[in-house]
Every structure is written in structure tokens, then in C-alpha cells.
Amino acid sequence: MKVNVEIDCTPLEARQFIGLPDVQPMQTAVMEKMQQQMMANIEKVSPESLIQSWFTFDPKIAERFQDMFVTMAGLGGMAKKDKK
Numbered sequence: 001m002k003v004n005v006e007i008d009c010t011p012l013e014a015r016q017f018i019g020l021p022d023v024q025p026m027q028t029a030v031m032e033k034m035q036q037q038m039m040a041n042i043e044k045v046s047p048e049s050l051i052q053s054w055f056t057f058d059p060k061i062a063e064r065f066q067d068m069f070v071t072m073a074g075l076g077g078m079a080k081k082d083k084k
């Protein structure tokens with residue numbers, strides 16, 4: 001014997017029928033809170049603020065970045081030869 005049961009209902013109706021709680025208000029509140037936090041922290045992720053926070057940590061870091069880029073470009077060996 002084979003029995004097929006087809007139920008046509010919305011997810012909300014199914015949750016109510018089974019007795020599960022309605023989590024929609026909590027979900028909405030959490031999403032609103034997350035959106036507020038993201039909007040409040042979006043300025044911290046801008047390129048200008050990231051670079052500013054990197055360079056305020058150590059005053060000589062700008063020189064170190066410059067040396068690193070010169071070395072990566074392959075110009076570091078040439079600069080040392082010029083100094084001698």
C-alpha cells in the first residue's frame with residue numbers, strides 16, 4: 001500500500017501547526033541591530049582610515065613601506081650600488 005499526502009501551507013502555518021515559536025520579530029530585531037553596527041563601523045573600513053591607523057602606530061612605518069616596495073620592484077639592489 002502506498003499513501004501520498006500533500007500539504008499546501010506556508011512555512012508560518014506549518015510552524016504554527018507543529019507548535020514552534022514565531023521567531024520573525026526576533027529575527028527582524030537582530031538584523032536591524034546588525035545593520036546599525038555595520039553602518040556605525042563602515043568608516044573604520046575605509047581606505048583612508050586604515051592607512052591612517054597603520055601610519056599612526058609607528059612613525060617610521062612609511063619609510064619601511066617605501067623600502068619594501070622598492071625591494072619588491074627589484075630596485076633595492078640598484079639603490080645599494082648607488083650608495084657605494
